[in-house]
Amino acid sequence: MTHFDAETAARARELVKLYPEPRSALIPLCHLAQEQDGWLRPEAMEEIAALLGITPAEVRGTATFYDMLHTEPVGRYLVSVCTNIACLLGGAEGLLEHAERTLGVRAGGTTSDGMITLEDAECLAGCDRTPCVTVNHRYVGGLSPHAFDQLVADLRAGRRDGEIPPHGTLVRVRRNGGLRVDKERIAAERAATADAQAARARAAKEAAEAQGGAAEAKGGAA
Amino acid sequence: MAVTDVPRIVTARLGHDDSHTLERYLATGGYEGLRKALTMTPEAVAAEVDAASLLGRGGAGFPAGRKWSMLRKDPVTYLVVNGDESEPATFKDHLLVERDPHQLIEGVLITAYALGVTQAFIYVRGEFALGLERVTQALNEAYDHGAVGTDIFGSGFSIDVVVHPGAGAYICGEETALLESLEGKRGFPRIKPPYFPAAVGLYGQPTVVNNVETMSNIPWILLHGGQAFAGLGEGRSAGTRLFALSGHVRRPGAYEVEMVKTTFRDLVYAPVYGGGVRGDGKVKAIIPGGVSAPWFGPDQLDLPLGQDEVGNAGSMLGSGAITVMDSSTCMVRAAWRITKFFARESCGQCTPCREGSGWLERVLRRIEQGEGREEDIDLLLDVSDNIAPGLQWPPQQTTICVLGPSIPSSIHSAIDMFRDEFLLHVKEGRCPGG
Numbered sequence: 289m290t291h292f293d294a295e296t297a298a299r300a301r302e303l304v305k306l307y308p309e310p311r312s313a314l315i316p317l318c319h320l321a322q323e324q325d326g327w328l329r330p331e332a333m334e335e336i337a338a339l340l341g342i343t344p345a346e347v348r349g350t351a352t353f354y355d356m357l358h359t360e361p362v363g364r365y366l367v368s369v370c371t372n373i374a375c376l377l378g379g380a381e382g383l384l385e386h387a388e389r390t391l392g393v394r395a396g397g398t399t400s401d402g403m404i405t406l407e408d409a410e411c412l413a414g415c416d417r418t419p420c421v422t423v424n425h426r427y428v429g430g431l432s433p434h435a436f437d438q439l440v441a442d443l444r445a446g447r448r449d450g451e452i453p454p455h456g457t458l459v460r461v462r463r464n465g466g467l468r469v470d471k472e473r474i475a476a477e478r479a480a481t482a483d484a485q486a487a488r489a490r491a492a493k494e495a496a497e498a499q500g501g502a503a504e505a506k507g508g509a510a
Numbered sequence: 511m512a513v514t515d516v517p518r519i520v521t522a523r524l525g526h527d528d529s530h531t532l533e534r535y536l537a538t539g540g541y542e543g544l545r546k547a548l549t550m551t552p553e554a555v556a557a558e559v560d561a562a563s564l565l566g567r568g569g570a571g572f573p574a575g576r577k578w579s580m581l582r583k584d585p586v587t588y589l590v591v592n593g594d595e596s597e598p599a600t601f602k603d604h605l606l607v608e609r610d611p612h613q614l615i616e617g618v619l620i621t622a623y624a625l626g627v628t629q630a631f632i633y634v635r636g637e638f639a640l641g642l643e644r645v646t647q648a649l650n651e652a653y654d655h656g657a658v659g660t661d662i663f664g665s666g667f668s669i670d671v672v673v674h675p676g677a678g679a680y681i682c683g684e685e686t687a688l689l690e691s692l693e694g695k696r697g698f699p700r701i702k703p704p705y706f707p708a709a710v711g712l713y714g715q716p717t718v719v720n721n722v723e724t725m726s727n728i729p730w731i732l733l734h735g736g737q738a739f740a741g742l743g744e745g746r747s748a749g750t751r752l753f754a755l756s757g758h759v760r761r762p763g764a765y766e767v768e769m770v771k772t773t774f775r776d777l778v779y780a781p782v783y784g785g786g787v788r789g790d791g792k793v794k795a796i797i798p799g800g801v802s803a804p805w806f807g808p809d810q811l812d813l814p815l816g817q818d819e820v821g822n823a824g825s826m827l828g829s830g831a832i833t834v835m836d837s838s839t840c841m842v843r844a845a846w847r848i849t850k851f852f853a854r855e856s857c858g859q860c861t862p863c864r865e866g867s868g869w870l871e872r873v874l875r876r877i878e879q880g881e882g883r884e885e886d887i888d889l890l891l892d893v894s895d896n897i898a899p900g901l902q903w904p905p906q907q908t909t910i911c912v913l914g915p916s917i918p919s920s921i922h923s924a925i926d927m928f929r930d931e932f933l934l935h936v937k938e939g940r941c942p943g944g
């Protein structure tokens with residue numbers, strides 16, 4: 289049961305520790321699996337299930353709810369063209385038709401070389417530059433058909449690889465803060481914080497009572 | 511033209527290219543609000559926000575101070591920030607997350623202190639890859655700076671913050687669906703009551719959920735005082751608000767404007783904001799608060815951008831998204847595309863929402879493609895009426911969440927305002943606009 293490579297497995301365990309309940313790490317772990325494999329393989333879902341103490345069916349059942357989690361293979365580049373209202377007003381339908389024609393696939397399909405999966409997307413919150421296009425969830429701006437062709441040529445030639453990682457890599461920045469503190473210490477500190485708060489509340493109440501209850505409760509920091 | 515000269519609150523730093531870095535943040539007053547808050551009692555911090563009359567910026571416009579006070583009676587366990595921003599044409603939280611992540615984090619820390627919460631989550635829409643990187647980076651920097659983690663700034667207060675990525679589902683913006691999602695489940699909205707996650711939230715514990723822009727206002731409020739904030743805007747709509755302006759304007763973008771003192775017309779036409787309408791310059795309709803909101807015509811352009819003002823006029827400011835459609839726009843097509851969105855994003859739990867959205871989408875498509883019948887127009891209204899009985903605003907709720915009852919807004923508006931255009935589609939068997 290080692291579908292995850294050593295580094296991915298180590299990061300998976302760290303992610304689980306971040307949450308009060310392990311299952312909360314489900315989506316982050318699915319993203320992690322996609323980072324390793326480009327999509328969510330059945331073996332990965334089994335390993336995630338084991339890490340979280342749930343069944344593979346529960347992982348799959350949850351993952352299929354979310355558009356970004358792919359239980360089928362995806363091209364190296366997921367090109368998403370938004371066709372929602374602001375982009376519609378900015379010519380998105382024409383761009384999507386152009387994309388389908390030049391790539392030779394319908395929205396939802398992958399080019400035969402496995403390089404590009406084309407997607408007809410809902411609003412990507414980039415509605416000020418229309419029609420909004422993202423590649424592997426990186427914004428590449430509002431594109432004309434000509435600019436789209438240039439983008440595809442650049443992607444195929446690997447000219448955008450510096451800014452656009454392969455499909456599945458959601459973030460390139462790892463969390464380091466907080467993880468250096470182990471869970472027991474955080475728990476102890478939380479307990480201490482709660483005690484201090486209770487003491488502060490008591491002090492405030494006593495102070496208020498001492499002033500005949502009329503004074504504003506302003507207990508100093510305990 | 512009223513472009514009021516007020517301080518920028520949430521976008522103050524955005525003129526700088528490095529607005530997302532700790533260096534820039536510290537050089538522009540960053541974390542001063544938190545330091546000040548830590549010298550006050552949590553009650554006094556909450557009172558400051560209450561005095562500000564800060565209305566939630568996520569859509570429902572509930573006062574943040576009141577939400578917090580409901581919870582302070584019982585100890586709150588979790589603070590969850592809603593950064594799922596997926597309402598079509600809304601892109602203001604996206605900007606705040608990417609361009610000023612420290613401001614968001616500082617707002618979260620101050621709020622956590624006021625609520626006595628030691629664990630916070632920032633749920634960021636999964637598609638915001640750069641935003642997720644920026645918030646994670648900022649959080650790492652904040653830990654090193656001593657602003658997050660153990661005994662922050664030597665105050666004795668400790669807090670952990672976790673950035674949580676979504677994975678693509680509009681419904682996860684609804685706060686109870688968001689909590690389900692954060693628990694590692696499908697984003698199914700929870701049955702209400704309880705109406706707020708206050709009582710039963712994350713893992714069944716009392717939880718406060720607030721929007722990214724709501725949080726981003728908190729550092730300024732602490733630094734300058736709730737009264738200063740309440741002094742901007744008018745009535746219940748205090749402060750400034752960040753509006754995402756899109757569609758047929760010359761300069762689409764996110765603009766921070768003073769509430770109530772600014773009108774739709776100002777936002778659309780002022781050279782510093784929208785700069786006017788493209789093409790022949792005529793407004794055909796505007797969508798005032800995201801696609802869940804009923805539309806306005808050009809005669810309503812002089813309405814002030816205030817929560818109650820827009821509410822009384824029969825719509826809402828909602829998510830702060832304003833979309834302008836010029837005279838070339840096909841209204842059947844616009845209504846169809848919005849309905850298609852709802853049909854795709856309905857979580858499927860409630861029959862009126864799941865089945866109704868699909869029906870409406872198919873009927874609209876048929877009309878748009880020139881295969882509609884005259885009766886279809888009344889059929890649309892009839893199906894809409896089954897989802898939101900009476901077709902009034904605000905809609906009557908028949909479903910678990912308000913996604914369902916929001917579906918008829920655009921259809922009802924489009925037919926109300928442009929019935930002739932629908933009829934022409936049917937009669938001519940094509941879109942009259944070409």
Ligand SMILES: Cc1cc2nc3c(=O)[nH]c(=O)nc-3n(C[C@H](O)[C@H](O)[C@H](O)COP(=O)(O)O)c2cc1C
Nearest residue numbers: 566567568592594595596683684685720721724913
């Ligand atoms: C279908 C639906 C989608 C929503 N999407 C969002 C969203 O993307 N971001 C957000 O902050 N609030 C969204 N809301 C509103 C939240 O449920 C909640 O009211 C808000 O996050 C509370 O924060 P606030 O009080 O600071 O505004 C949505 C509500 C519904 C019904």
Ligand code: SF4
Nearest residue numbers: 857859860863909914
């Ligand atoms: S109204 Fe629609 S989106 Fe909301 S819970 Fe019901 S089916 Fe799901």
Ligand code: FES
Nearest residue numbers: 370375411412415
């Ligand atoms: S409508 Fe296309 S990105 Fe928002």
